[in-house]
Amino acid sequence: MYIAEYYTECHIVAVxxxxxxxxxxxxxxxxxxxxxxxxxxxxxxxxxxxxNRFDRVYGIGLARGLENTPALFKQxxxxxxxxxxxxxxxxxxxxxxxxxxxxxxVAGYFGVCTAEDLLLLDQSHFLVEDRWVLDGRHAAxxxxxxxxxxxxxxxxxxxxxxxxxxxxxxxxxxxYLQILAELFGYANGCEWSPVQILFCRx
Numbered sequence: 573m574y575i576a577e578y579y580t581e582c583h584i585v586a587v588x589x590x591x592x593x594x595x596x597x598x599x600x601x602x603x604x605x606x607x608x609x610x611x612x613x614x615x616x617x618x619x620x621x622x623x624n625r626f627d628r629v630y631g632i633g634l635a636r637g638l639e640n641t642p643a644l645f646k647q648x649x650x651x652x653x654x655x656x657x658x659x660x661x662x663x664x665x666x667x668x669x670x671x672x673x674x675x676x677x678v679a680g681y682f683g684v685c686t687a688e689d690l691l692l693l694d695q696s697h698f699l700v701e702d703r704w705v706l707d708g709r710h711a712a713x714x715x716x717x718x719x720x721x722x723x724x725x726x727x728x729x730x731x732x733x734x735x736x737x738x739x740x741x742x743x744x745x746x747x748y749l750q751i752l753a754e755l756f757g758y759a760n761g762c763e764w765s766p767v768q769i770l771f772c773r774x
Contacts, residue, residue, distance in 0.1 A: 573597075576606045581608075587616060588614075589614065625651055629656070631659070631662075633663070641694060649774075657771065659771075662766075663752075663764065664767045697774060698773060705765050711764075711766050712754075715753040726742070
């Protein structure tokens with residue numbers, strides 16, 4: 573929203589697999605009077621990327637898309653213009669790459685838990701321009717704040733989820749946030765971390 577609001581000549585395509593998030597983005601655009609955002613609801617793993625269209629691609633929280641990193645990166649590279657850049661932020665473990673374990677799946681999380689260096693292994697389409705591994709405690713505090721907000725608004729959320737016949741989802745979200753807060757706070761934030769990488773196209 574910041575880019576859309578302050579860089580009004582940009583045309584922004586927002587892709588999300590959540591219709592709730594898509595609806596939120598559209599409502600925010602309407603309230604801010606922003607007209608340069610196109611919202612698409614799609615699974616990033618099967619999204620049909622256009623050719624040579626984008627100057628920049630931002631991938632935030634690509635857990636599902638990273639199940640097949642080479643295929644995703646090939647599609648992103650195809651969609652970028654010749655001097656385009658690709659910024660990725662993903663949550664990662666210091667050394668281990670694995671699919672989400674059972675505890676996270678129970679909480680409703682599916683995807684992969686990536687290792688810090690996973691996205692550096694295949695540079696067929698991109699070169700690494702810069703990389704940042706952040707203190708996991710920052711993410712832990714974010715998840716704790718989300719958990720606090722969830723508990724504070726539990727009644728209204730429960731009413732909304734009941735209308736959707738998904739009241740159990742509230743419990744799953746709570747478990748999910750508790751797990752992530754513990755993971756990213758573990759070992760003083762050195763074991764699990766947010767990782768940010770800036771790629772330039774080859």
